[in-house]
Amino acid sequence: MMHGYLYLSIILFCLGIVGVVARRNVFTVFMSIELMLNAANLVFVTFARVHENIDGHVLAMMVMAVAAAEAALALAVVILLHKHKSKLDTNVFSLLKG
Amino acid sequence: MFEHVLSVIIFLPILAGLILLASPASRTIARFTGLVISLATLVLSLELYLRFEATGHLEFVEHISWIKSLGVSYSLGVDGISLFILMAGSVLLPLVYFVFGTKEKGYYANLLIVQGAMAGAICAADMILFYIFWEVMLLPVFFMLGLYGGPRRLPATLKITLYTIAGSLLMLAAIVYLGVSYHAQFNEWSFAMEKMAHLNLTGRVAAVAFFAFMIAFAVKIPLFPFHTWLPDAYTEAPAATTFVLSAVMAKIGVYGVIRFVVPVFDLEFARFAILLAYLGVIGMMYCGLAAITQKDFKRMLAFSSASHMGVIALGVFCMNIQALTGSIYQIVAHATSTGVLFLFAGILEERTNTRTIDDLGGIAAKAPVFALYFAIAMLASVGLPGTSGFIGEFMIVLGAIKFNTAIGVLAGTTLIIGVCYMLWMFQRVFFEKTSSRSEHFKELSFTEGLVFLPVILLIIVMGIYPHPFLSKITPSTALQFAPPASVVAQMPAANAQNYGLTIEQK
Amino acid sequence: MFADGLFIVFATLAVLGAVGLVLFRHPMNGAMSFVVTLISLAGLYALLSAKLIFALQLIVYAGAIMSLIVFIIMFLNIQPDDLPQEEMKLFYVLVSAIVVCPIGLLLAKIVKSLPVHSTAIMGNKFGGVKEVGLLLFRDWLIPFEIVSILLLVSLVGAVILAGKRGTTK
């Protein structure tokens, strides 16, 4: 049964990557990242159960805290960008072009 | 108190320089501080010189463990080889504050920092420490050249910086290699220089490490063909920087070869010495030839300096005590002659607003004292007997002949090549008709004359009575060629000099 | 068996939600489908006997974070015209799926090599507030405090960033 959880987390994680790479909508990209974090959380919790060691739960909590912090900051940035460009397209922001 | 004199000599100028940089001091205060600090350093160095016992080993040793897990330590010490380079720096640097009185605050502060850093590189007895000072040394030069240099200073700054950094990174890699192999062979971490000599290095990696060191030092010396940063940097740098570069910093490259390469990579060194010696000779001739057609006297002096450095480097590569001692003696002689010539060139440039040889003329008639000083420094730089330049040059040629006849003969041509461009320049700047630019050339003031006097006298004294100086050098150079170190260590210093190489019949 | 049935249901919902997130054009739709994923994940946590995490997942993730996101989406009042024109979306998704394949396969391979363990539901002594809380404040105190500082910093950062007057061009 353990394998099921792990395979699921792999699928979610890969979907998250696909979302980040394939989509241009800022929100979708952001939520795809959250998806990857959740996939990781699932692994933590699974292994915590498997080894019967609740350190994994603590780590999952930490990840949630980080996700919350990230959400706050990322959304602030999104608001800022929207103010500047009124666009939600990641392709608009290409200052890194060499 | 005196056991920490080296640390004081190193850190007093560095701290003073940093404080100056941070403080809003005016340029007068900056100059005065620089003067006082450098004079204090000079006094300490003189005291050090007098107390130096010429045992041939490191003296005034300071040793504090620094990074224990890697065996890195803060250890300092001077022997007969480093003492003279240290002294050259300490004696010559105060001149700058006397001669150039109207520069920016940063100019003096950087000068102080570079003085301390150079002293550190010279005294360091640990390779990591040496590397740190070696890099710190470059920073003030970078700023002085980039901020206060001539019109084409930026490309020159970029070139010298990239060149030297490329060299030092190679050296860092080689130092790490040495540390790791020391750990592998003796199961103990250490970067102390004297321990590295016990290393048994063979194979291709050793040769690569050898060349990594050599390239780092060759860039600094500069040895042909790594000299191409030199003409630009020396020409564009403010006079004091050129002076520092030529009088002391280039010598630290040679010193590095003597200190690192010769004892540690003895096999590789013996294998490639002939190649390096040819590079030295070629550099000497090449730069000497290039010097003769220069139109800019600072550039001409730059090439002449590179030419002389070729000879000095050659002395190290010849692997016998005469040539090595000659090299070290020549280091001091070159610092006092060419270094002072660069200062004079700075004075000339400041007072006539030109660096073109053809714009000048007849200065000897306008400023006899200046001409006399210049002539003495110039004659020392062409190696006239009775000046400091001769002793070193003679011993280098003598040693080179023993090492390899062809190299010896080629090295001898420095006698001719040097005199050609120097006389040609001297003729057009000091003799002939007075030109419009040199019409109002101001003679050296009384203070300036008095300030240069000790150096000029030193040039002559070192030429006429070199024995006291040499007797401090020879024990250390003899050690370089001594068979097992323990045997020599037990002997009194006076006898150490007899243990050179055995006489080979030609 | 009941647990297995639940797992399959939650897993399917989670994957569907995630696929929806990747494919929906409007972020609001994506967010809604993502909430589905989060809730099903909460269910899975419950199946794994992680009672506290189950609760937190619902409260913090599905509750707080998602509502924040949805709130912002609504706050920005996004019109369909504001959305990026993604004509080649499916193609990109396909390409990135192919690119991701090796990673997934590697991970799958690793998982496959693991020994099988039971994940049957455990009793009271596991994953409750008390156990996790004790552990958190005894062994993980410093990381916990650091995380709180992190949250504080991000809070301040968010205020500063979002509060900036837009120097629009």
Added chain:
Amino acid sequence: MEQCANYLGLIPLFPLLGAVFIGLLHVFTCKRTALPEKVYGILACVGPVLAFVLALKVFVALKGLAPEARFLSYKAFTWFSVGELHIDMGFLADPLSCLMLLFVTFIGSLIHIYSIGYMGGDKNYGKFFAYMNLFLGSMLVLVLGNGPVVMFVGWEGVGLCSYLLISFYSEDRSNVLAGNKAFIVNRVGDLGFVLGMSFLFWGIGAHGFDYLSLKANVHHLEPAVALTVCLLLFVGATGKSAQIPLYVWLPDAMAGPTPVSALIHAATMVTAGVYMVARFSFLYAGVELAGNIVAWIGILTALLAAIFGMFQEDIKKVLAYSTVSQLGYMFAGVGVAAYSAGIFHVFTHAFFKALLFLGAGSVIYALHHEQNIWKMGGLKKKMPKTYITMVIGALALAGCPPFSGFFSKDEILYSALATGHFGIWAIGVLVAGMTAYYTFRMIFVVFHGEPRDHHAYEHATDAPSVMTVPLIILAIGALCAGLLNLPGIFGGDQVVSHWLAPSLTEHHPHGGVFLEILAIAASVVAFVIGIKIAYTKFGHGAQEPFFSGFADFAYHKFYVDELYDRIIVQPYKAIGSSIWKVIEPNVTDAPVKGVSRLYMVLGTAFKVFQVGYVRVYALYMVLGLGIMSLLLSQSLN
């Protein structure tokens, strides 16, 4: 005796101190009120005169010793000592150096006195005497040095003074160029000297690098090394003593003031090469080939310079070429191992050539710095003292018996004949005739006939006594010096040769009376023929001739200067400028520039990947991870 040895250090010290003192005095006063010339004059003469007095004392002391133990040595201090190289700053007086010492200090003092008059009115009066004293000090170091390295100090020192004094009138570019030429050409010779010393040192120097130790160990030297050393040292000598191929600087050196030409470029410095070869006689005596090369180069130089001398129009150039020619004789002498004859010629030559130069100086002084002999003439009546002394000098130079030059020259030619060098002897005799010709050509044109430039002629008069007295003293020397070494055939007993014997390694040839008479007769005949031709052509006044053909070629000195310029100087400059204009930027700097260009190219190439979209960067990351995963999953199997 010990006391006397201590004087040795003082002998060079006096003039050197004088130089420093006068030099400082000059430097510090020349921009303000100049000191009266008398102060400088007196100060300048103190050093040389004191040195001369001490030299006499040394001579007396040496004379008191047994012939085989005739040397005094004095070690001032250890000069430098590194490994097996140990060199003392020491001085050695033996018969050879004592002889040199005596005439160098004597003639030096006289010329200093003469210069007080000659240099009068020059604004760099003090500088001149500082240089002169410095020169004399260096020359004394050269002569007294107890080993080759100490000798080299003097050797270079005199070269420096020569440079400084040639370019004394430094406002004129050509003078400075002449000075540069002298210094650089001398340096070429010095290179030979240094290399020779080095080889000698690695041969036998480890047991002491002074003459006495070298002499004691010379038999350990391998013949090949000995030959190399001899030839290299001789290269040094050709530079200093103006022999082929390095003679070119000496005629140009006449740009200096005339007393300088007399002291440095005739009497003392240029004979240093001969002295050096004689000093190393223990070395040269063992290597016959080296001796032959020295002799042949010497005699060919003598011939070449005599040819040039016959066509010169500058009075000092005539004398300069005659000096080169006489130096050639000296080398021929030392080359055929007749060291004492060579040194004796050095000795007599110093008197008559200094005399001739000072006489010429008086003429030039009287005519307000006119040096072209075709603008002089008939000066006999106006300048009788100068005329008489100069004729004495000319007779000595031309080798008229019983003047000094005759004996010394004859001694050399006889030695060449007796050792079987017929070629050298024959050329020597020919050169003797030519010498007589050009010397008297000069005398006749300058002093006889009608004045060619009446304005200058009217004002010409004998110089003040401060200048004529030295002339007269030198004339007496030129007249009598030869008698010191009167050969047996004239009833003498060769005092000088016997005096020098302990210092030199030579075997006196015994050619018999016939050869001696043959040599004397040939010399006398050559002299008579030479003087006769000169008399018929110039004795009654003659106009400036127009040179063509060979004469023109010889007048232009066979275009040797131009040749050297073409094959050495110009290529040298061309290489120099091509190095920094072509090679430096395109070859040695090319790798550096190449590296920077490489970075530019790579940067431009990689710029393509920097599209600026974050998701593309993420894609790169995923791609990288994917590749790593592929590799890892392979290794997992």
